[in-house]
Amino acid sequence: MRVDAICPARRLAFATLLPLAFILGGCAGTPRGTGDLGLIVERASGSVKIVETTGHTVLHRVEGLGDLSHASAVFSRDERYAYVFGRDGGLSKIDMLTGRLSARVVQAGNSIGGAISQDGRLVAVSNYKPGGVRVFDAATLAPVADIPAVWDGSGTRSKVLGLVDAPGRRFAFTLYDAGEIWLADLSAPATPKVTRFAGAGDKPYDGLITPDGRYYIAGLFGEDGLSLLDLWAPEKGLTRILSGYGRGEARLPVYKMPHLEGWASAGDELFLPAVGHHEVLVVAREGWRQVGRIPVHGQPVFVEARPDGRQVWVNFAHPRNDVVQVIDVPTRTVIRTLRPGKAVLHMEFTPRGEEVWISVRDEDKVMVYDTHTLEPVATIPAAGPSGIFFAARAHRIGL
Amino acid sequence: MFRPRRPSGSAAVLATALILLSGVLSAAVAEPSAARQNEIIYRLRQDCGSCHGLTLKGGLGPALLPETLAGKHDDALVDIILYGVPTTPMPPWGFEISPVEARWLVHQLKRGITDAR
Numbered sequence: 001m002r003v004d005a006i007c008p009a010r011r012l013a014f015a016t017l018l019p020l021a022f023i024l025g026g027c028a029g030t031p032r033g034t035g036d037l038g039l040i041v042e043r044a045s046g047s048v049k050i051v052e053t054t055g056h057t058v059l060h061r062v063e064g065l066g067d068l069s070h071a072s073a074v075f076s077r078d079e080r081y082a083y084v085f086g087r088d089g090g091l092s093k094i095d096m097l098t099g100r101l102s103a104r105v106v107q108a109g110n111s112i113g114g115a116i117s118q119d120g121r122l123v124a125v126s127n128y129k130p131g132g133v134r135v136f137d138a139a140t141l142a143p144v145a146d147i148p149a150v151w152d153g154s155g156t157r158s159k160v161l162g163l164v165d166a167p168g169r170r171f172a173f174t175l176y177d178a179g180e181i182w183l184a185d186l187s188a189p190a191t192p193k194v195t196r197f198a199g200a201g202d203k204p205y206d207g208l209i210t211p212d213g214r215y216y217i218a219g220l221f222g223e224d225g226l227s228l229l230d231l232w233a234p235e236k237g238l239t240r241i242l243s244g245y246g247r248g249e250a251r252l253p254v255y256k257m258p259h260l261e262g263w264a265s266a267g268d269e270l271f272l273p274a275v276g277h278h279e280v281l282v283v284a285r286e287g288w289r290q291v292g293r294i295p296v297h298g299q300p301v302f303v304e305a306r307p308d309g310r311q312v313w314v315n316f317a318h319p320r321n322d323v324v325q326v327i328d329v330p331t332r333t334v335i336r337t338l339r340p341g342k343a344v345l346h347m348e349f350t351p352r353g354e355e356v357w358i359s360v361r362d363e364d365k366v367m368v369y370d371t372h373t374l375e376p377v378a379t380i381p382a383a384g385p386s387g388i389f390f391a392a393r394a395h396r397i398g399l
Numbered sequence: 400m401f402r403p404r405r406p407s408g409s410a411a412v413l414a415t416a417l418i419l420l421s422g423v424l425s426a427a428v429a430e431p432s433a434a435r436q437n438e439i440i441y442r443l444r445q446d447c448g449s450c451h452g453l454t455l456k457g458g459l460g461p462a463l464l465p466e467t468l469a470g471k472h473d474d475a476l477v478d479i480i481l482y483g484v485p486t487t488p489m490p491p492w493g494f495e496i497s498p499v500e501a502r503w504l505v506h507q508l509k510r511g512i513t514d515a516r
Contacts, residue, residue: 110457130456253491
């Protein structure tokens with residue numbers, strides 16, 4: 001019986017006729033850490049599964065979260081609560097320990113992601129409709145600030161994406177239609193101070209911040225290259241890096257936008273998806289020079305470094321999305337091609353990187369691989385799984 | 400008495416004409432098989448949905464709801480599906496959806512995908 005499996009203490013308590021209060025308290029009150037917890041987004045059913053990575057089990061399923069296509073999550077600084085950002089503007093706060101919904105607001109018509117401030121007090125959401133960023137109290141989800149992405153005289157709003165937290169209770173984000181990067185300082189939460197950086201480039205599709213919180217980088221769809229903002233010297237403005245990385249080569253149609261959230265930083269090198277090419281780009285952080293191009297199976301979507309930086313794992317855009325490739329960082333070569341199943345959407349490493357969880361949407365499962373043997377070690381059933389988010393993200397800037 | 404085979408020759412011509420005509424008619428009202436329809440709608444939600452939203456209310460790409468598509472010419476929409484829209488993220492899908500299927504999909508979108516979540 002499932003209850004017994006979860007809570008052997010309860011059966012023991014019945015057998016020994018201990019008082020009821022102790023029986024209930026003994027189970028519900030059993031202390032538990034959250035460092036090995038995580039959640040799996042079940043995109044089409046509007047639910048998430050709360051999982052633990054030590055024994056590969058599902059602890060809870062939380063339903064009623066709305067449209068979770070392209071959903072993502074961030075965690076409170078105590079790793080107890082997850083904030084889930086849905087496509088339909090829903091912002092849900094989930095208690096990872098009880099599997100209950102603590103709070104929920106529908107704060108916009110169409111959203112694309114969110115972030116939590118460095119101090120854990122503010123949660124920000126980037127919205128397509130109405131274009132802009134809305135900021136909420138992390139404890140209550142009460143509205144705190146609204147930053148409309150009005151960028152020209154006409155009052156038109158731009159879609160906003162690539163929202164990340166930056167050190168000092170700031171958020172950085174990108175305006176897709178305007179081609180601008182904005183930096184909002186919420187030291188005084190009700191009156192955000194916004195600094196605008198124009199000329200980021202044509203159709204920036206996503207943004208990321210380096211794990212040290214220093215560089216914000218927006219990837220461009222409309223042209224080859226990326227736009228870089230040094231948060232240690234924002235007065236210097238934007239710098240274009242890797243301009244024309246595919247110069248002179250026909251770019252392929254893109255069947256899924258790459259993501260930059262899984263920024264792969266391995267040693268002094270960064271690994272990036274090349275938009276419209278079957279390649280992973282290798283960039284030296286010193287001078288932001290391109291130092292390599294690694295041919296891969298398809299157009300990369302997520303390019304993620306194992307936490308120790310020794311390997312980089314890559315998944316691919318439709319229709320070549322049944323494959324994951326593992327790149328050995330020192331030799332910059334693909335050392336293994338894995339076939340987890342149809343429609344691999346996301347990969348998430350355990351905090352120290354000994355395992356990676358891979359969502360396989362069209363086969364309703366999450367596969368867990370050992371990153372040393374590169375063999376599968378567990379399969380977790382999930383309905384049309386997309387994003388996987390582990391609670392250890394709580395302690396990392398930009399995640 | 401030996402009779403020329405003309406009548407049966409005419410019958411063959413007529414039969415051929417009927418077959419051709421029925422081919423044309425079935426092309427005009429062609430629908431993908433039920434299994435293929437399910438597959439197309441699944442792809443629509445999942446893969447088109449990554450930009451247009453699982454519920455087709457839009458995302459990086461525009462909404463694909465009856466009210467947003469009303470007044471847009473079927474041929475133009477079919478072309479967008481098959482050939483994409485240059486300078487935008489909309490890619491060509493002709494490699495895995497036929498013109499007949501694209502037209503069927505446009506009709507479904509304009510009517511509203513009732514089972515879309």
